[in-house]
Amino acid sequence: MKRGRKPTIDAADITRAAMAVADAEGLAAVSMARVAQEMGNATMALYRHVKSKDELLTLMGDAAMDSPPPLPDGEWRDQLAFWSKAVLKAIRKRPWFLQIPISGPPTGLKSLAWFDSALGALKDTPLVAGEKVGIVMGLMTFVHGEARLGVTLAQGFEDDPAAFGSRYGKALREIVDPRRMPALAEILDSGVFDLDDVAAAEDVEAEFDFGLHLFLEGIAAHIGGRA
Known part of the structure; x- marks a missing residue:
């Protein structure tokens, strides 16, 4: 049985596929070859629409943000x-x-x-x-x-949630010398870091x-x- 031609692709298709890879595996996983694999296309087919990985990243940076919501009434x-x-x-x-x-x-x-x-x-x-x-x-x-x-x-x-709570305040008290860092020592004494x-x-x-x-x-x- 003869296979039909693969549907044509464009830069928007490539960008969406790249975003899917980034969503699942992180930005470091994005490459022209990996995106081509995601789409089921040859890598060289992508270069007809997106010249480089840098251009792909630029397209992703714009497409990643949803459209802005309408501003509310007010000042x-x-x-x-x-x-x-x-x-x-x-x-x-x-x-x-x-x-x-x-x-x-x-x-x-x-x-x-x-x-x-x-x-x-x-x-x-x-x-x-x-x-x-x-x-x-x-x-x-x-x-x-x-x-x-x-x-x-x-x-x-x-x-490590505890590293952001009271343990952080305790660690600072062991490090901060009031004579060398008087302003920070005063803040520590206020208890602001004892969370x-x-x-x-x-x-x-x-x-x-x-x-x-x-x-x-x-x-x-x-x-x-x-x-």
Whole structure:
């Protein structure tokens, strides 16, 4: 029996297959050969649509993020807070996204949609175009950094929860010399690091919220100065 021709593929098909590999095995498992195997195609067939692994990673970086949800009604502060948490949620859905190298400003359609969404939150402010761009890029850097730290810490917490709780405070007390690190010693004495395992897990979310609050307060102060 003669086999029929294999259906044609395109860059979107290749990207989806690569994402399936990354979801199942991690980003390190992604290669043109492995993706070709996932698709049941010859490796060289992929190169007709995607020139290199670097280009594939760029396509994956854009496709990994879901489309941004509509912003809620309200002022810019509430909208940017919503946007930031939506970005964090999207990244946590595919943690391998954080391992993709960033070689330039966003150019993919989904990345640009997220960029547009955050800029839209600032449309009624007195800020000029360059300030809006700077704020959104800074907020994006903050969220990505917090996501990277959170994903890394989450893995460590899963492996050894006690290392993030009261045991951490005890370990610091054995290391920190009040004469050499007086500010840190004072914080230790306050008991801020004497957390049980559950509180330590909740503290990660609280730290993101606090950092986001400070960032938004800084924007508000800048807008107030402009006004």
